[in-house]
Amino acid sequence: MTARERLGAAFVYLTLGAAIMLALFPFWWMIDTSLKRPVDIFSGVALWPQQITFGNYYRLFNEFHFGSFLLNSIVIVTASVAISLVIGTLAAYALARFRMQFGVRRMALILVLLVRMLPGILLCVPLYIALANWGLLNTRLGLILIYAGLNTSFVVWMMQSFLEEIPRDIEEAAMVDGDSRLTALWRVVVPLAAPGLIATAIFTVIATYNDFIIALTMTSTPDAQTIPVGVSTLIGKIEIQWGPMAAAGVVGALPIVIFALIVQRHFVRGLTFGAVK
Amino acid sequence: MEERESRAQRLRAAAVPYLLLLPALLALAGISLYPTIDGVIASLHRYRYGRDVGFTGVDNFAAVYNDAVFWQAIATTVLFVLLAVAIETLLGLLLALLVARELRFAGLIRVTLILPMTIAPVVVGIIWRLLYASDIGVVNPVFEFFGFEAPNVLAHPLTAFLGLVAVDVWEWTPLLFLIILAGLHSLPQDPIEAARVDGATSIQTFFHHTLPLLRPVLLVAVVLRTIDAVGTFDQIFVLTKGGPGTATQLISIYAYNTAFLFNQYGRAMAMLIALLACLLFLMAAAVHLMRRGSEIVE
Numbered sequence: 001m002t003a004r005e006r007l008g009a010a011f012v013y014l015t016l017g018a019a020i021m022l023a024l025f026p027f028w029w030m031i032d033t034s035l036k037r038p039v040d041i042f043s044g045v046a047l048w049p050q051q052i053t054f055g056n057y058y059r060l061f062n063e064f065h066f067g068s069f070l071l072n073s074i075v076i077v078t079a080s081v082a083i084s085l086v087i088g089t090l091a092a093y094a095l096a097r098f099r100m101q102f103g104v105r106r107m108a109l110i111l112v113l114l115v116r117m118l119p120g121i122l123l124c125v126p127l128y129i130a131l132a133n134w135g136l137l138n139t140r141l142g143l144i145l146i147y148a149g150l151n152t153s154f155v156v157w158m159m160q161s162f163l164e165e166i167p168r169d170i171e172e173a174a175m176v177d178g179d180s181r182l183t184a185l186w187r188v189v190v191p192l193a194a195p196g197l198i199a200t201a202i203f204t205v206i207a208t209y210n211d212f213i214i215a216l217t218m219t220s221t222p223d224a225q226t227i228p229v230g231v232s233t234l235i236g237k238i239e240i241q242w243g244p245m246a247a248a249g250v251v252g253a254l255p256i257v258i259f260a261l262i263v264q265r266h267f268v269r270g271l272t273f274g275a276v277k
Numbered sequence: 278m279e280e281r282e283s284r285a286q287r288l289r290a291a292a293v294p295y296l297l298l299l300p301a302l303l304a305l306a307g308i309s310l311y312p313t314i315d316g317v318i319a320s321l322h323r324y325r326y327g328r329d330v331g332f333t334g335v336d337n338f339a340a341v342y343n344d345a346v347f348w349q350a351i352a353t354t355v356l357f358v359l360l361a362v363a364i365e366t367l368l369g370l371l372l373a374l375l376v377a378r379e380l381r382f383a384g385l386i387r388v389t390l391i392l393p394m395t396i397a398p399v400v401v402g403i404i405w406r407l408l409y410a411s412d413i414g415v416v417n418p419v420f421e422f423f424g425f426e427a428p429n430v431l432a433h434p435l436t437a438f439l440g441l442v443a444v445d446v447w448e449w450t451p452l453l454f455l456i457i458l459a460g461l462h463s464l465p466q467d468p469i470e471a472a473r474v475d476g477a478t479s480i481q482t483f484f485h486h487t488l489p490l491l492r493p494v495l496l497v498a499v500v501l502r503t504i505d506a507v508g509t510f511d512q513i514f515v516l517t518k519g520g521p522g523t524a525t526q527l528i529s530i531y532a533y534n535t536a537f538l539f540n541q542y543g544r545a546m547a548m549l550i551a552l553l554a555c556l557l558f559l560m561a562a563a564v565h566l567m568r569r570g571s572e573i574v575e
Contacts (some may be wrong), residue, residue: 012375019372020389026404026447027392029415033407045418084304091301098294108302113564115309117501119508119556121529122549125536126312129319149308152301181293210397212511217537228399232515235406242413249403253396260395261388 027253034246041242056243057251064244065222066251069230076140076226077208080147085201087148088155093185095156096163108156115153120213128217138224146214151204158203162196163189202263206256227252313553320546327540337547347548349523350531357438357527358506361445366499368446369453374483376454377461387458391451398448402515405444409516434524437517441525444512449505453498460494461487493566500563507556528552 033041034056035049043050060066095105127146128137136142166189174184190197212228219225225233231248234241323333341347376386393401408415409430417427430440464487472482510529513519519526519534528548536545 012378012380016372016375016380016386020386022447023390023393023451026408030404030407033413041413045415087300087304090297094294094297100294100298104295104298108298108305110564111302111305111309113567114560115305117504117556117560117563118309119504119510119529119552121508121510121532122316122553123308123312124533125542125545125549126316126319127308128536129542130312130315146308149304152304152308156301156305206395210399212397212399212514213533216514217533228397228511231397231399231403235515242407242410245403246407249400249407252400252403256396257392260392 027257030246030249030253033242034250036243038243056247059241059244060247060251064230064234064248065225066227066230066248068222069225069227070251072140072222072224073209073226076143076147077205079140079144080151080208081201081204083144083148084151084155084204085197088152088200089159089190089197091152092156092159092163093189095160097168112153112156115150116157120211124213124217127214131218138219138221140224142218143215143224143226146218147208147211151208154204154207155200158200159193159196162193162200165196166192199263202259206259209256316546317550319542320550322543324540324542324544327542333543337543338551340544341547341551346523346526346531347528350526350528353438353523353525354507354527354529357442357445357509357525358503361442361449362499362503362506364442364446365450365453365502366495368450369455369457369498370495372450372454373457373461376458387455391455393448394451394455398511399515401444401448402512405440405447405512406516409440431517432521434521437521437524441513441516444516445506445509448512449502452502456494456498457491460491460498463494464490497563497566500559500566504556504559504563507552507559 028047032047032049035052035054036046037049037051037053037055040046040050091108094100095108123146131137131142131146134142136145170192171179171184171188174188175181179187209226210228211226212232215226215229216232219229222230231245231252234245234248319329320337321332321334322329323331323336372390376383376390380386407413411417411427411429411432416430421427428436430436468490469482469486472486473479477485508529509527510533513525513527513530514533517525519530532545532548532552535541535548
């Protein structure tokens with residue numbers, strides 16, 4: 001290595017090191033604060049808790065309904081992701097395998113992209129009025145239906161590109177052997193598409209778990225409120241509860257961060273909505 | 278008889294793809310077209326205390342048009358989006374170029390850098406509230422350490438606005454980084470190598486070869502991010518709720534307050550339809566770019 005190359009390498013690693021510090025430190029400050037006692041939170045910048053306590057987490061579940069929020073999130077995410085995976089994969093299969101007439105394919109894809117891009121605030125007002133008419137405000141069912149619809153756009157888009165990569169011969173062979181279209185799809189195509197299906201499921205889970213504005217407007221009590229809404233309820237208080245607020249942030253982020261670390265290889269495609277392969 | 282049966286069979290076979298598509302199309306239409314139509318109807322009605330009190334024609338649109346706060350919110354949104362997306366694109370490009378070389382721990386570096394964009398925007402808001410807080414935060418002490426005055430970021434209009442841009446940059450630079458990095462990996466290496474052999478400096482190679490080749494990817498990334506940035510809501514709701522005053526009141530916050538604080542659904546919808554009209558142009562561009570990019574053209 002010449003001196004110049006060495007200088008270049010030093011610059012690269014220093015810049016990346018700084019970027020990583022900037023990306024991670026805010027997380028650490030939240031975790032750090034969540035593990036401190038109230039007096040320690042106010043005693044200046046301490047990068048390590050003076051005395052580690054789980055009191056903030058205890059209060060979260062005992063005083064601030066986080067058990068309910070967590071349960072609601074789990075039920076709503078599971079149901080809406082399951083529904084959207086089924087109807088989305090069927091549609092993606094149709095788009096990937098058949099020629100369609102009357103511009104149906106074009107219309108379907110434009111609808112898919114449109115739903116992905118509509119800002120949440122735009123959907124909130126009309127959906128609020130609709131749910132109010134059907135008596136579904138502040139219910140888990142109302143949120144499940146909305147998220148199932150929103151997620152379907154993601155599933156169709158992602159699964160379509162995954163299914164196109166699977167050769168047709170395999171399912172045609174299965175159909176010659178007597179399978180119907182649907183059984184061939186289920187027995188042959190779905191197992192082959194499993195990696196794509198898993199990646200898609202992961203992203204719909206993350207997007208649904210993280211959504212805020214729709215859950216905020218459609219719910220009003222811990223009967224149906226999800227984790228992000230629960231987190232925001234801690235801010236409305238007259239006196240901000242820093243400790244529980246930090247702990248709430250950790251509870252809100254933790255499942256997703258663990259997910260991210262486990263499935264990082266599949267991440268690029270989902271996070272970028274298939275903008276790149 | 279036989280002929281008719283086979284015709285029925287053919288018809289049934291031809292219907293299969295449409296039947297497979299139907300549930301998803303219904304769900305998608307239910308979540309987009311139906312609310313849009315409902316929203317248009319609501320925008321033509323007048324609401325009092327959250328109750329529909331009848332048709333008013335285009336009064337809501339006229340009221341929005343004459344509302345100085347609305348135009349201020351639009352201006353704030355445009356400024357916020359331009360500033361944030363420009364910084365994110367530059368930083369994302371820089372980071373991607375650094376990571377695209379052969380590096381040790383490239384995978385680990387990548388996953389670390391993208392963590393901010395994976396967590397809920399509400400949690401992002403919480404994190405930065407903890408950092409910006411004047412009594413328990415980190416930003417004030419850091420400024421004081423370097424001999425500056427403590428900025429109390431969220432207390433003043435200008436710093437609050439810039440503070441929110443900084444939050445957006447922290448959260449979304451990773452998206453630009455990720456897309457650009459994937460784009461760099463898929464570039465043909467030959468022209469770049471050839472330029473290097475011909476003795477071009479790395480800066481020349483970048484501007485004459487890498488950047489033009491990267492343009493399509495960059496364009497998709499910027500358009501997608503811009504559309505998303507226009508709808509920014511969660512972090513601002515958690516951090517400032519649009520304040521102090523109206524310094525950080527983006528159009529999403531103003532529309533939310535109009536609808537759910539003042540229960541003026543019609544007025545809010547008129548605002549949002551105006552916003553949608555502006556966004557449709559960007560969305561059409563995005564649809565065009567993504568359809569071309571994903572080899573699904575009929």
